[in-house]
Amino acid sequence: MDTQALIFDVDEDAFQYQVIEVSHQTPVLVDFWAEWCAPCRALAPVLEKVVTALAGRVLLAKVNTDKNQKLASALAIQSLPTVKLIKQGRVVDEFFGAYAEAQVREFLSRHLEVESDDISEQAQALLRSGNTEQALALLREAVDAGPENFGLKLDLAAAAIAHGDYSNAEATLRGLPAEKQQDEKAKRLFALLHFYHLCEHAPSADDLERKVAQDPKDLDSRLKLSARNVLEENYEAAMDHLLEVIRSKKNYRDGLARKSMLSVFELIGSKNPLVGRYRSLMATVIN
Numbered sequence: 001m002d003t004q005a006l007i008f009d010v011d012e013d014a015f016q017y018q019v020i021e022v023s024h025q026t027p028v029l030v031d032f033w034a035e036w037c038a039p040c041r042a043l044a045p046v047l048e049k050v051v052t053a054l055a056g057r058v059l060l061a062k063v064n065t066d067k068n069q070k071l072a073s074a075l076a077i078q079s080l081p082t083v084k085l086i087k088q089g090r091v092v093d094e095f096f097g098a099y100a101e102a103q104v105r106e107f108l109s110r111h112l113e114v115e116s117d118d119i120s121e122q123a124q125a126l127l128r129s130g131n132t133e134q135a136l137a138l139l140r141e142a143v144d145a146g147p148e149n150f151g152l153k154l155d156l157a158a159a160a161i162a163h164g165d166y167s168n169a170e171a172t173l174r175g176l177p178a179e180k181q182q183d184e185k186a187k188r189l190f191a192l193l194h195f196y197h198l199c200e201h202a203p204s205a206d207d208l209e210r211k212v213a214q215d216p217k218d219l220d221s222r223l224k225l226s227a228r229n230v231l232e233e234n235y236e237a238a239m240d241h242l243l244e245v246i247r248s249k250k251n252y253r254d255g256l257a258r259k260s261m262l263s264v265f266e267l268i269g270s271k272n273p274l275v276g277r278y279r280s281l282m283a284t285v286i287n
Contacts (some may be wrong), residue, residue, distance in 0.1 A: 028061050132162050153172055153175075154186055173189055223241075265278075
């Protein structure tokens with residue numbers, strides 16, 4: 001889209017038409033600035049870069065407050081720079097001062113969720129129909145356009161897992177800020193990856209069942225079987241095998257069974273009654 005259509009100067013006479021009325025179709029970010037304001041000069045290229053990258057999802061209107069004092073007064077502008085976001089004809093949010101690029105992106109991401117939700121729903125529909133490549137392409141394009149949208153990055157990681165692209169799924173999750181990696185969905189995806197890695201190149205569940213039946217002390221097969229059980233959502237069976245590994249040798253493979261049990265807890269959620277039950281059983285076995 002033409003940059004001039006995305007970013008434009010606006011004055012008091014045109015504000016109603018160019019900003020208020022247009023905001024009913026597309027959100028408008030309004031930058032109140034002045035030539036003498038150094039923070040305004042620092043913020044301007046940041047706003048322009050972010051808005052250009054969003055390619056029409058939001059517009060940027062620039063108001064020179066020295067030349068439009070009545071408008072600045074009407075909108076209660078008390079410091080510069082002030083940036084207001086207008087949607088559906090009203091101010092829905094604002095910030096003050098020279099935000100960094102990441103802060104501007106995060107600010108906008110809170111108000112572009114509807115489109116993100118639509119993309120997420122489209123991707124989920126594609127995944128349900130088995131079109132994992134299309135889902136990945138859709139989500140990659142959306143993440144490229146809005147790299148500040150962590151929800152879509154989590155959707156991208158989940159789609160990569162569904163596609164069997166575990167390395168890219170993990171890279172996407174590891175690329176999130178540390179605090180976002182503690183998001184409940186992120187922790188579940190990390191847990192899921194743990195089990196995909198654990199049974200990578202492993203025999204089928206039936207073959208592993210036979211191995212364990214023939215040799216109950218085959219701890220490696222038990223660990224892989226527990227991972228197969230998790231991926232089949234047979235969580236109780238998975239945790240029973242993990243308990244047996246801990247009971248036989250609690251530090252086997254650097255305590256992998258205990259770590260796997262904790263990953264099951266992350267995956268099924270603390271409200272699941274199985275978590276309390278198996279947490280108690282594990283504590284009894286370990287102690």
